[in-house]
Amino acid sequence: MTNRLVGATIAVFGLLAIVGLVFVLSEYQIYQLTMVVIFAIVILGTNILTGFTGQLSLATNAFVAVGSYIAAILVADYGWPWYTTIPIASLAGFFLGWGFSLPALRLKGLYLATATLALSVAVVPVLKRADPITHGASGILVPRPESPVAWLEGYQWRFFVALAVALVVFVLVRNLLNGHVGRALIAIRDNEIVASIEGVNLANYKGLAFAVSSALSAVTGALLCFNVGIVEPSAFSLDFSVMMIAASVLGGASTVFGAVVGGVISVYLPTLANDFNQALVGLIYGMTIVIFMVWMPQGIVGTLTDIFQRRSKKRSGSDLAIPVPVRLYP
Amino acid sequence: MQFFAQQLLEGLAVGSIYASLGLALSLIYRMTGVANFAQGEMALLSTYAVWQLITWGLSLWIAILVVLVGSMVAGALVWRVVIKPVQRAEHLTVVIVTFGLYLAFNNLAGFTWGFLTRPFPSITARTLFRVGSVPFSSSVALSIFVLIAECAILFVILKGTRIGLAIRAAAENPESSLLVGIDINRMYMAGWALAAGLGTVSGVLVAPRVFLDPTMMISIIISAFAGIVLGGIGNPLGAAIGCICVGVIEILSGTYISWIGADLRILVPLTLIVFVLLIRPAGLFAVEDALRV
């Protein structure tokens, strides 16, 4: 009980600190933090599907694109208010994800990866081809939402919006994973046959994991649209999905907090690499991934949790902090 | 009819490009269980190395030989330094590591040699045959010939020699192999070295036809991957045939189904594979067993 109280107090103080920071930091720094929050959402989705349920999907970019384009088209072409598009995007992501998972999740391991690869590779050419709807390769310009109150600047407002959405998402997901759903997903990841014998309906739970993960991707897409100001096809390539998976694994794929760490890595690693040598950003990014994975295969949060647990010799109550190997192949 | 024959040959030509890389991909998967995202970029670096040696004055054949040996050493080194520490970890970790290598190698190539398109000399002079009235390029014929030769050599090594037996044993049953005294790690290292060598051959064959620049291998690896899934993952001969089929399907569907066109071409073989896999939810083709090397 005291643990929860301590945890809650830390969370509240942390939140207050963040709010305070927003009024102190520069627009550029707030923009970076907004991006961290936004990417944390999609990486959390990846953690749910791959870290918790053990299904590798390369199609993250597809659902992020769905969210981005829905937001952009509704606002730019039809004049809808921007805040309506976020729930719409999440629903679209959820149902499209569920729909895709119905046939796809009958496949396992590398074959599932291939199916998602097909979807992932299809995104950019289809977006460019669907010119009448998507404006093709030139993309859609979307005005960034302005602050409704005088005492908040646009960029501060956008940060708070992203933060609010992320908090809602994280709390919902955490509750989902803490309950029987989480246990079912972990059981599926560890051994599908055993899980099925124990009465876990594989199709339903795997489908749920896919749908939730896709919904989160779509939400990220919508938020990206409103923070970057333009939506264009080449941003949603296969590389995007792989970057998200890399960030997820680096952060700690089977943890909830790992998603936040993943978000930080996605945003700050390119920036730091740039300072080191701007011509070598890609090289440094790649080498960092390699070095980190060789050194800390369980990701940052996983490894830290390991160390912490070994030191304090006590186990935390929730499965959420214990990284368990992700089995990719049957 | 002539048009069809011409496009069929184009499909064969493209398919042979995919197959040359697909063979390396499939071999690594078969021997070490790793789907190596970075295979194409390793081949790219080898190709640039050959280009550099030629620019410094070496003859084409000597340059290829030097880089062939060098790339095999490099492949073994990559395995030893980067893959071996993580191959006991989750499979996802290994895949991520290969992705990191892909990023690193691709950018290394761009940083070292720049982005200007470069011509690359062909092993044979690029002449045009005529099959009937259809023009057929000699470099395509060369690619197919080399492909067949590679498959034959692999078949002989893997099926006909003791070391080939050891390699297959290590791949199929690591624990038992240990018990009979097979050094699995050496087998894995050999696998990466061999695949790196195949990658070099692939790059050297492909570059004269598509020209050398850092983006050369990016889309090839995706089609190659589709091909090896079609032909049977882990089955190098099947992989080669699968890749050729992917090439033919891509070109013919792009030509004859007009709304697919050139930009949606890659989707056809990928979608086909997914459908086929769905019909057989177990994920394996019966024909694979017959083709198993």
Added chain:
Amino acid sequence: MVQKLASLVFASTLILMGSAHADPGISDTQIVIGGTYPLSGPASFVSAVAHGSEAYFKYINSQGGVQMADGKKRKIEFKTYDDGYQTARAMGNVQRLVLQDNIFLNFSNGGTPLNLAIRPFLNENKVPQLFVFAPVATFGSDYAKYPWSIGWYLTYNTEAEIYVDVLRREHPHARVAILAVSSDAGREFVNAFEAALKGTDIKVVAKRTFDVTAASVEADVVELSHSDADVFVNVSTGRSAAQAVRKSGEIGWKPLRIIWSQGSSIAAVLQPAGIENAEGSYTLAFLKDPSDPRWANDSEIELYKKIIRQYGPNPTNPDDTFVLQGVAQAATLEAVLKRANPTRESVMKQVRNIPPTEVMGLLPGIHIQTGGVNQEPIRSGQLMQLVNGRWNSVGNLITIKAESK
């Protein structure tokens, strides 16, 4: 008395210095400028533009800097950040440049979508966005809405219109086959081309769009050759352009061929393809092709190559037309700065009123010029035909006048 005078002078100088440099990024000795480019990733061939500009700025600096209208010589510090062609990162880079690095002005940037995305932010913050790498019409026409932004290139729209105009006069009943890369640039060009065809008797009978990372476009060329087209418009770049040129030569398909300006480099496209395969092709150019033997003894190109070899970051290849583009853009900025006082407003005022100015790399007879409703610095192109491995000028310079709104 002398003391009072001295302190008065001293105080006034301080005040003048302080108020004269109310804009960030500029001092008496230095200007800080910045841009975001895809320095890594599949679009990183654009980084050559940044390298060209970098080299030119270093060259100016080696001579003491650029002398502005207030008589002071200032060195140019050019900061570039990598965005990997991701708009999210480009936004971040530009904010960093403006808000953290305090640049005086934003220069070039690599790519149209990026420039479009950052334009509102730069205008809100009253930061000049100069000579962007985005050959689209809006940077020349929307100066009322975005007074701080201006383009540089002859736009794709203008280029396409010129080709259609030439076809209309020489081949009024042409049947056109198009091979186009599916990038924003390719799309802009093809849309403008097709729009300009309205009202003519010229028809597009075959079109193939391919992805920028496609391994080979040879099958597409074969496909196009089987249409009844008598004009082939090649809207591809780099490797794919070379493949297309070579294939069409090999299969003996040599209709009237037009290669757009982005794919006409002798070093990058035509020589790898076998230059005889492109013999007789047409293109529109406003820059010299540094690999064209025609300019082998041209003093300007010789100086350009010397600058690149000496100041260009490794490995910058002077034969790369993108490098020359970067140099020409940098030279344009230098020309504008020479006439400007050290404030952003003054720079913008000069940008909007550039008298006909020669700049390194432009074809003879082509000038940078703006004024009034004309806010596209380059409005002229020269039709060229490849003859014996060189681009020969055909006819006179073609200039599209700006229309009044």
